[in-house]
Amino acid sequence: MNEHSLKPVIEARCLSKWFGEVVALNNLTVSIDPGVTGVLGPNGAGKSTFIKLALGLYAPSRGEIRVLGEPPRNNYRVLSRIGWCPEVDHFYDHISGFEFVYWLCRYWGMSPRAAETAAERACEMVRITDRMDDPVDEYSKGMRQRIKIAQALALSPELIFLDEPMNGLDPRSREEMYALIRELGNRGISVLVSSHILYEIERITDNVVLLIGGALIAQGRVREIRELIDRYPHTIQVLSDQPALLAKRFAGEPGVFAVETKGSAVTIRTLTPDSCYDALNALAAESPDWVRSIECVDNNLQAVFDYLTRKNAL
Amino acid sequence: MSPNNTAEPDILWAQRGAIQPGLLQQFRASVAHSFIIMTRRRRFALAAALTFLPALVPIMESFFGRSVYALMASELFTRLAEKLYIDLLSPLLGLFFATMLIAEDVELRTINYILTRPIRRGIWVLGRFTAFLLAAAPILLVSLAITAVACSVERQGFVLSNFTDLKLFFHYVAVQTIALAAYGAFSLFLGALTKRPIVYGVLLIYGWQRVAAFVPGVVDFLTIQKYIDGLKPVLATQRNLVEIQTALGTFQREVFAVGAVKALVVLLVLIGLFLGASALSLRTREFGGDKTAGS
Numbered sequence: 163m164n165e166h167s168l169k170p171v172i173e174a175r176c177l178s179k180w181f182g183e184v185v186a187l188n189n190l191t192v193s194i195d196p197g198v199t200g201v202l203g204p205n206g207a208g209k210s211t212f213i214k215l216a217l218g219l220y221a222p223s224r225g226e227i228r229v230l231g232e233p234p235r236n237n238y239r240v241l242s243r244i245g246w247c248p249e250v251d252h253f254y255d256h257i258s259g260f261e262f263v264y265w266l267c268r269y270w271g272m273s274p275r276a277a278e279t280a281a282e283r284a285c286e287m288v289r290i291t292d293r294m295d296d297p298v299d300e301y302s303k304g305m306r307q308r309i310k311i312a313q314a315l316a317l318s319p320e321l322i323f324l325d326e327p328m329n330g331l332d333p334r335s336r337e338e339m340y341a342l343i344r345e346l347g348n349r350g351i352s353v354l355v356s357s358h359i360l361y362e363i364e365r366i367t368d369n370v371v372l373l374i375g376g377a378l379i380a381q382g383r384v385r386e387i388r389e390l391i392d393r394y395p396h397t398i399q400v401l402s403d404q405p406a407l408l409a410k411r412f413a414g415e416p417g418v419f420a421v422e423t424k425g426s427a428v429t430i431r432t433l434t435p436d437s438c439y440d441a442l443n444a445l446a447a448e449s450p451d452w453v454r455s456i457e458c459v460d461n462n463l464q465a466v467f468d469y470l471t472r473k474n475a476l
Numbered sequence: 477m478s479p480n481n482t483a484e485p486d487i488l489w490a491q492r493g494a495i496q497p498g499l500l501q502q503f504r505a506s507v508a509h510s511f512i513i514m515t516r517r518r519r520f521a522l523a524a525a526l527t528f529l530p531a532l533v534p535i536m537e538s539f540f541g542r543s544v545y546a547l548m549a550s551e552l553f554t555r556l557a558e559k560l561y562i563d564l565l566s567p568l569l570g571l572f573f574a575t576m577l578i579a580e581d582v583e584l585r586t587i588n589y590i591l592t593r594p595i596r597r598g599i600w601v602l603g604r605f606t607a608f609l610l611a612a613a614p615i616l617l618v619s620l621a622i623t624a625v626a627c628s629v630e631r632q633g634f635v636l637s638n639f640t641d642l643k644l645f646f647h648y649v650a651v652q653t654i655a656l657a658a659y660g661a662f663s664l665f666l667g668a669l670t671k672r673p674i675v676y677g678v679l680l681i682y683g684w685q686r687v688a689a690f691v692p693g694v695v696d697f698l699t700i701q702k703y704i705d706g707l708k709p710v711l712a713t714q715r716n717l718v719e720i721q722t723a724l725g726t727f728q729r730e731v732f733a734v735g736a737v738k739a740l741v742v743l744l745v746l747i748g749l750f751l752g753a754s755a756l757s758l759r760t761r762e763f764g765g766d767k768t769a770g771s
């Protein structure tokens with residue numbers, strides 16, 4: 163464990179970035195500790211902008227960002243310790259996968275022989291050795307994704323940014339990717355993975371940063387984020403033999419703002435889930451046919467994410 | 477992706493901290509990569525073929541120009557070296573190759589890989605520029621040499637074994653190389669700064685420079701051509717006298733000549749400025765977005 167491992171790998175303070183009139187990131191203050199962290203958010207949430215600010219590709223419009231303790235823009239000390247796999251495929255023309263990784267290693271300052279070794283090993287790591295001498299133009303989407311990851315891994319960085327790395331991968335490759343990222347984390351490499359699919363992040367890490375509309379919605383462990391539900395309308399689904407009566411019973415309750423019935427299912431949306439659960443439990447004790455089962459449909463992170471996304475979209 | 481295979485990654489991770497980015501290695505990487513990219517393009521072969529075309533002129537002329545009007549070998553060589561190689565082909569090769577040295581990375585967005593590497597922007601730009609010179613200068617040199625040989629065959633007044641003529645040849649080689657460097661640096665700068673560097677390059681090099689040469693006053697000091705002319709051998713007496721033919725008559729304008737040393741210094745300063753500005757542009761511009769290419 164080196165001196166940096168105890169400090170946050172990324173610190174943003176009042177960070178904003180806008181392009182003309184479009185605000186991509188709005189007053190973001192966040193601190194990301196070493197380890198594997200997922201940056202979640204729908205398209206346009208500001209994930210890629212945040213990563214590009216952390217990479218120094220963008221200069222903050224306001225506020226500041228520090229990566230490994232220093233501002234990253236044009237900072238060669240920081241850049242020598244990080245790797246990046248971009249979301250979109252960008253390659254040189256007429257170049258093989260191996261050459262792509264090789265030249266990017268050379269730009270890092272490696273000798274030709276060291277770059278060759280590093281490129282070969284990186285290609286091996288992402289299992290593309292047998293096709294590494296083929297032109298990138300002939301690669302499938304998944305193979306392009308792998309070669310992009312290879313160039314990020316080739317230099318054994320301390321911090322790796324993976325922008326939507328699962329895009330275009332087949333199910334087997336995705337599983338391998340999950341395992342690889344977890345393995346990187348186990349080896350002490352800090353990894354920042356962006357995704358708009360919560361399931362992917364859940365497979366990789368418990369640490370998440372939730373961005374929506376360029377703002378930080380939540381940060382912490384999945385469990386902690388789930389507790390945010392208590393601050394927002396909570397969705398409870400009740401199976402009942404008397405759905406109409408149950409719906410009528412809860413329609414006027416304080417904190418309940420929506421009740422829907424569909425067959426025997428009653429969906430209650432409430433801002434006061436605790437009192438709602440108390441009332442349902444009491445009702446279940448008095449009249450079991452009114453409440454056959456209670457299910458919190460927000461129990462999955464995807465639901466939280468969907469909810470928060472929906473709420474912010476409105 | 478084989479996380480279970482711990483042997484390879486262990487070796488890989490063991491490298492961490494052992495590699496210190498070396499400036500010389502980075503420069504060499506930039507030169508070699510750029511050179512390979514350039515020479516793999518079809519347009520490289522096309523440009524090379526175009527560059528060799530002037531060598532046909534003395535050969536054709538020796539076949540069809542046997543008359544009292546036939547040019548002397550030295551005159552023919554001087555005309556070809558100045559008008560075709562220095563004034564036309566040097567900027568053309570600059571536009572062909574140097575405009576794309578940075579602009580192509582911006583267009584393909586591979587620039588982001590470079591900018592997230594710990595390579596100094598100036599080193600990268602200098603490497604690309606050097607690769608351009610290494611690719612383009614030999615083509616021009618060989619073509620000029622062939623032209624010189626072709627001029628001296630079956631003619632009088634220009635023999636490469638003669639010391640004076642050889643000196644003249646090398647003088648033109650040097651001027652041509654400096655012209656190539658100056659136009660290359662300018663084209664590279666346009667590529668780093670604008671979205672359509674070739675269009676701007678054609679307008680400025682073949683448009684503005686021609687216009688400025690005829691505008692009275694000292695406007696022509698704002699052209700690269702002015703200083704390149706200052707480096708040319710003092711052979712043609714009319715070089716510093718510009719004739720403008722109009723419907724009203726023929727006018728002449730006085731041209732303020734620039735000494736060779738001053739011209740060389742100015743050109744070297746310009747090359748440095750263009751390269752420096754290109755590197756600065758890489759430091760200050762943002763290339764991360766999908767709509768930033770060349771914007």
